[in-house]
Amino acid sequence: MKTIGRRMRFYRTIGAKLKGGEMAAILNISQGSYSDLEHDHAKPSSDTLIRYCTETDINIFWLLTGEGKMARPIGEVEKEKEENSEISIIWQNGMVVGNHQVDNDHKYLISLINTIQAAVNCGLGKEVILNYIAQLLSYTEVHFKREEEIQRSIKFNSLDEHKESHKRLLDQLISLRNEVGSAEPGEHQKAILEILFNDLTEWLFRHMLDEDLKMTEYFNLEKNHRVEDNSEE
Structure with a gap:
C-alpha cells in the first residue's frame, strides 16, 4: 500500500503497539511534547496521533511484523506521495x-x-x-x-x-x-x-x-x- 494507506493504518494501530517514550523517539519529538498523549490513558487516541504523526511515515509491515525498515525520511515520503498521488488503495494481508x-x-x-x-x-x-x-x-x-x-x-x-x-x-x-x-x-x-x-x-x-x-x-x-x-x- 502506498503512503496514505500505511499512514492511516499507522494512525489506527500504533497506539496499541508503542508506549509514549518509544513513540516520542520515533517521531523525534520531546517526551514533554508527547506528555498529553500519555495523560490519563496508556493508549493515545487516533485523532491525537494524527495531529502528531504528520511528519513521519511508518512501514506498516514493520509495525505489524517487526520486519523491514521502521520508518523513512519525510523527504522520501513526500516525494513518493507526490509521484504516486493517483495510486489506489491496495489490499494487504495485514x-x-x-x-x-x-x-x-x-x-x-x-x-x-x-x-x-x-x-x-x-x-x-x-x-x-x-x-x-x-x-x-x-x-x-x-x-x-x-x-x-x-x-x-x-x-x-x-x-x-x-x-x-x-x-x-x-x-x-x-x-x-x-x-x-x-x-x-x-x-x-x-x-x-x-x-x-x-x-x-x-x-x-x-x-x-x-x-x-x-x-x-x-x-x-x-x-x-x-x-x-x-x-x-
Whole structure:
C-alpha cells in the first residue's frame, strides 16, 4: 500500500503497539511534547496521533511484523506521495480479519473507493462521482448488516458498541456525499473532489482497522475449536 494507506493504518494501530517514550523517539519529538498523549490513558487516541504523526511515515509491515525498515525520511515520503498521488488503495494481508465474507466485503469497498478516485482523477463530472458514492453507501449498509449478523453468531462482546460505530460511519459517508452534492461548479467543487479520496480512505480504515480487527481473535478461536473438534474425531 502506498503512503496514505500505511499512514492511516499507522494512525489506527500504533497506539496499541508503542508506549509514549518509544513513540516520542520515533517521531523525534520531546517526551514533554508527547506528555498529553500519555495523560490519563496508556493508549493515545487516533485523532491525537494524527495531529502528531504528520511528519513521519511508518512501514506498516514493520509495525505489524517487526520486519523491514521502521520508518523513512519525510523527504522520501513526500516525494513518493507526490509521484504516486493517483495510486489506489491496495489490499494487504495485514488487513485480513479472518472471516471470508467480511474480508471479501472489505475488498469490494476498497474497489469502490478506488473507482471514485479514478473518476476524480479522470475529471468526470459530479453526477458520475455521486453515482459511485451512492453505490458505496448502498453496499456499506449491506456490509454493516452482514457484519452485525456475524458478530451475533460469534457472540462478539462489543456488538452494541460496534453498531454505534457503524451508525457514525454511515453518517460520515452521508455527510461526504452531501458535501460533494452541494459543491458549486468551479474551484470549490474541484477542491472538494480532490480531498474526497483522502476522506474516504480515512473513513474506510477507521472501520477496518479501528473496529473490525477486534473480531480477529474471535475468528481465530473459532478456527482453533474446529481444529480441536476434528482431531478428537
